[in-house]
Amino acid sequence: MSRAYYVTTPIYYISGNPHIGHAYTTVVADVLARTARTMGPAFFLTGTDEHGQKVANAAAAAGKTPQAWCDELVPRWQSLFAAYHVAYDDFIRTTQPRHERVVQRVFERLRENGDVYLGTYQGWYCVFDETFWLESKLVEGKCPTCGREVQWLSENDWFFRLSKYAPRLLEHFRSNPEWVRPKSAYNEMLALLEEGLDDLSISRTSLEWGIPVPGGGGVIYVWFDALLNYISAIGWPDDPRFRTYWPASVQLIGKEIARFHTIVWPAVLWAIGEEAPHLVFAHGWITTETGQKMGKSLGNAADPFALADRFGADSIRYFLLREAPFGSDFSYSEEKIAQRHNSDLGNDLGNLVHRTLSMIERYRNGIVPLPGDGPALLRRFGDLPQRVRDASLDLRFRDGLEAVWEMVTTLNRSIEERKPWALYKEGRERELDALLYELCEGLRLLAILLHPVMPERMEELWRRLGIRERRVDDDWTLSLAESIAGGTQTSLGSPLFPRMDLTPES
Numbered sequence: 001m002s003r004a005y006y007v008t009t010p011i012y013y014i015s016g017n018p019h020i021g022h023a024y025t026t027v028v029a030d031v032l033a034r035t036a037r038t039m040g041p042a043f044f045l046t047g048t049d050e051h052g053q054k055v056a057n058a059a060a061a062a063g064k065t066p067q068a069w070c071d072e073l074v075p076r077w078q079s080l081f082a083a084y085h086v087a088y089d090d091f092i093r094t095t096q097p098r099h100e101r102v103v104q105r106v107f108e109r110l111r112e113n114g115d116v117y118l119g120t121y122q123g124w125y126c127v128f129d130e131t132f133w134l135e136s137k138l139v140e141g142k143c144p145t146c147g148r149e150v151q152w153l154s155e156n157d158w159f160f161r162l163s164k165y166a167p168r169l170l171e172h173f174r175s176n177p178e179w180v181r182p183k184s185a186y187n188e189m190l191a192l193l194e195e196g197l198d199d200l201s202i203s204r205t206s207l208e209w210g211i212p213v214p215g216g217g218g219v220i221y222v223w224f225d226a227l228l229n230y231i232s233a234i235g236w237p238d239d240p241r242f243r244t245y246w247p248a249s250v251q252l253i254g255k256e257i258a259r260f261h262t263i264v265w266p267a268v269l270w271a272i273g274e275e276a277p278h279l280v281f282a283h284g285w286i287t288t289e290t291g292q293k294m295g296k297s298l299g300n301a302a303d304p305f306a307l308a309d310r311f312g313a314d315s316i317r318y319f320l321l322r323e324a325p326f327g328s329d330f331s332y333s334e335e336k337i338a339q340r341h342n343s344d345l346g347n348d349l350g351n352l353v354h355r356t357l358s359m360i361e362r363y364r365n366g367i368v369p370l371p372g373d374g375p376a377l378l379r380r381f382g383d384l385p386q387r388v389r390d391a392s393l394d395l396r397f398r399d400g401l402e403a404v405w406e407m408v409t410t411l412n413r414s415i416e417e418r419k420p421w422a423l424y425k426e427g428r429e430r431e432l433d434a435l436l437y438e439l440c441e442g443l444r445l446l447a448i449l450l451h452p453v454m455p456e457r458m459e460e461l462w463r464r465l466g467i468r469e470r471r472v473d474d475d476w477t478l479s480l481a482e483s484i485a486g487g488t489q490t491s492l493g494s495p496l497f498p499r500m501d502l503t504p505e506s
């Protein structure tokens with residue numbers, strides 16, 4: 001990775017409480033940012049989408065002004081991300097002046113360029129998806145995306161000349177087949193492009209809650225406003241941070257908003273003379289066991305705070321990344337989380353840690369022995385850090401975790417096969433030292449490699465290993481060139497991943 005790394009999540013509508021789907025995208029971005037930071041500068045942005053009719057309606061239903069409603073809800077989102085150990089670099093709110101200024105400036109720029117013109121919009125609007133629909137696109141008179149009622153709009157609006165960018169978009173898609181992933185999203189978006197594009201209405205006169213159109217004439221359409229967060233947060237156009245981090249390395253989104261991010265967004269960027277992001281990754285949905293998308297409005301959404309309390313946030317982070325190849329839909333249930341927690345984390349990893357540290361305590365007073373010269377278990381894992389890093393940055397998190405688990409399995413097996421308790425009894429001190437040393441060094445590597453996914457638990461493991469010279473998330477090149485020092489004082493502690501009971505009452 002030679003350049004500065006920039007990863008973003010969608011900014012979330014604060015029309016209700018956050019649910020596990022919102023934690024999901026943000027956790028994935030956190031894993032990417034943490035991985036990238038071990039190699040160089042990285043910037044991770046998330047935030048909230050506060051304008052538009054949907055938020056205005058939610059505020060009205062609660063009897064509040066939209067601004068008061070947003071101010072009240074934002075801390076809930078921030079505490080959710082804190083509960084999930086998410087370390088973002090910036091949290092943008094679209095009601096912040098730094099954002100509103102940029103949106104108005106972009107709008108004016110496009111109007112001066114002739115990319116924005118005044119026209120009449122007559123058609124349908126879905127408030128839930130904040131999307132304009134032509135009559136011909138409706139399915140049985142309802143929103144083709146979410147199936148909800150749509151409302152008729154007839155307004156004089158400003159339009160963005162999206163159609164003008166259709167040839168460039170086609171060319172961009174054809175010459176960069178990897179710029180939208182997974183392939184299913186790429187193919188779907190390419191098919192939409194091939195059908196042709198209409199210009200996009202980017203203002204609303206029938207709504208007050210939004211950024212005013214410069215010079216009057218309603219408010220700016222919430223999606224046009226929202227997309228610009230990705231550049232307003234890093235100081236478009238003049239801030240050096242913008243020049244450092246744009247174009248974004250990865251923009252993570254759920255697949256339902258791929259059209260805005262892969263068709264509208266690059267066109268807007270080109271219209272202001274900027275580049276499209278390197279990669280838009282449109283991931284799949286967390287569904288219920290019956291395959292329904294989990295969402296707040298469906299009333300089936302898991303409360304992410306309760307989940308983190310029950311299992312530990314790191315355990316949920318692990319589940320989200322390990323359960324399915326990133327990109328696909330996957331179903332969620334507490335039983336599935338408990339199963340992963342108990343088998344992968346409790347039995348495999350947790351036992352390895354506990355057994356190793358207890359043997360060090362029992363046989364060596366908690367002190368890491370000097371490295372021996374016996375058979376080097378870890379030698380065959382020399383390329384593991386590279387494999388894990390490559391897999392993560394390529395958004396193949398499951399592959400990376402599976403590769404790490406090969407090492408966990410090998411280390412556990414070595415304990416069973418070489419029976420350190422027997423070595424101790426038989427007084428085979430050098431062999432015992434060599435094995436214990438390798439197990440400790442294995443734990444050090446595991447803490448480093450798993451830290452992006454389970455930062456809190458791996459920091460705890462690092463503390464128990466007693467390593468003080470370096471942090472678990474230091475520069476990987478430095479950390480990987482070292483090994484644990486003989487003489488380090490470890491501490492055992494309680495199990496890292498206590499077993500979860502599967503009975504519903506627990």
Ligand code: ME8
Binds near residue numbers: 295
């Ligand atoms: O669309 N499974 O906001 P939003 C996986 N404000 N991910 C899910 C999910 C699920 N069941 N439910 C939600 C918006 N997500 C706009 C975005 S960006 C300029 C504006 C995640 O609150 C996923 O990332 O509806 C999805 O795209 C996002 O939350 C939608 O959040």
